[in-house]
Structures are given as structure tokens and as C-alpha cells.
Amino acid sequence: MLVIRELPIEAITIYPSNSFDGMEILFRVSNHNYQxxxxxxxxxxxxxxxxxxxxxxxxxFCQKKILPVPLGQQLCIAFQKNQSALLQYFQEEYPDAF
Ligand SMILES: [Zn+2]
Known part of the structure; x- marks a missing residue:
């Protein structure tokens, strides 16, 4: 199980989405990027x-083989299962972005 608070999450960019009412967060952890x-x-x-x-x-985190092409960038099931905690983490750490 992932404990979001214990992950070395870094290089975070939070911005309003261009394509829908919401936001996009790019973050980096263990040398890989996630959206x-x-x-x-x-x-x-x-x-x-x-x-x-x-x-x-x-x-x-999910042990899937990921390809560096748009079609290869599937959902990360491990983060998917913890996305409420992930959102809470960003809201607490970056309150000005929300
Ligand atoms: Zn994954």
C-alpha cells in the first residue's frame, strides 16, 4: 500500500486545465513523472x-511497463487507488494553488 506522505514527491506544477473545469498537477517521484x-x-x-x-x-508503484508515447501512458492503478489522499496532500502542501 502506498503512503502518500512518505513519498519523496517533487517538481510539482499545478495549473488550471485548458480542456475542462478543473486542474492538472504534474509531479515527479522516484525519477518518473505523473499527471x-x-x-x-x-x-x-x-x-x-x-x-x-x-x-x-x-x-x-504499479509494476506496469510504461512506454514513452501518449497511448502508452495508462492510468497508474497504485496512485489511482490513493488519489483522495494524493489530492489532500497537494491541497495541504500548496493551499495557494487551490
Ligand atoms: Zn504506475
Missing amino acids: FLIGNSKNPFPINVKHVFKEKAICP
């Missing part, structure tokens, strides 16, 4: 977490 989509900027709720890998690699 977290959040619906509704007023009452944020988690939508999904995808891998955004720059090279082929095994995700250390």
Missing part, C-alpha cells in the same frame, strides 16, 4: 493519475 487530473476548481475531486514517462520503464 493528476482534478475536476472542478471550486470543489476539487480526483479524476485520474497517469504515467507521463519520458522513456520506457517499469512503474515502481
Whole structure:
């Protein structure tokens, strides 16, 4: 099980989405990038977490082989299961972004 608070999450970018009412968060952990989509900027709720890998690699959290192409960037099931905790983490750490 993932404990979000114990992960060395870094290089975080939080910005309003161009394509829907919500926000996108790019974050980096264990040398891999992930994208977290959040619906509704007023009452944020988690939508999904995808891998955004720059090279082929095994995700250390869900153990899937991820390809560095848009179609290969599937959902990360490990983060997906913990996305409420992930959202809470970003809201607490970066309150100004919400
Ligand atoms: Zn994964």
C-alpha cells in the first residue's frame, strides 16, 4: 500500500486545465513523472493519475511497463487507488494553488 506522505514527491506544477473545469498537477517521484487530473476548481475531486514517462520503464508503484508515447501512458492503478489522499496532500502542501 502506498503512503502518500512518505513519498519523496517533487517538481510539482499545478495549473488550471485548458480542456475542462478543473486542474492538472504534474509531479515527479522516484525519477518518473505523473499527471493528476482534478475536476472542478471550486470543489476539487480526483479524476485520474497517469504515467507521463519520458522513456520506457517499469512503474515502481504499479509494476506496469510504461512506454514513452501518449497511448502508452495508462492510468497508474497504485496512485489511482490513493488519489483522495494524493489530492489532500497537494491541497495541504500548496493551499495557494487551490
Ligand atoms: Zn504506475
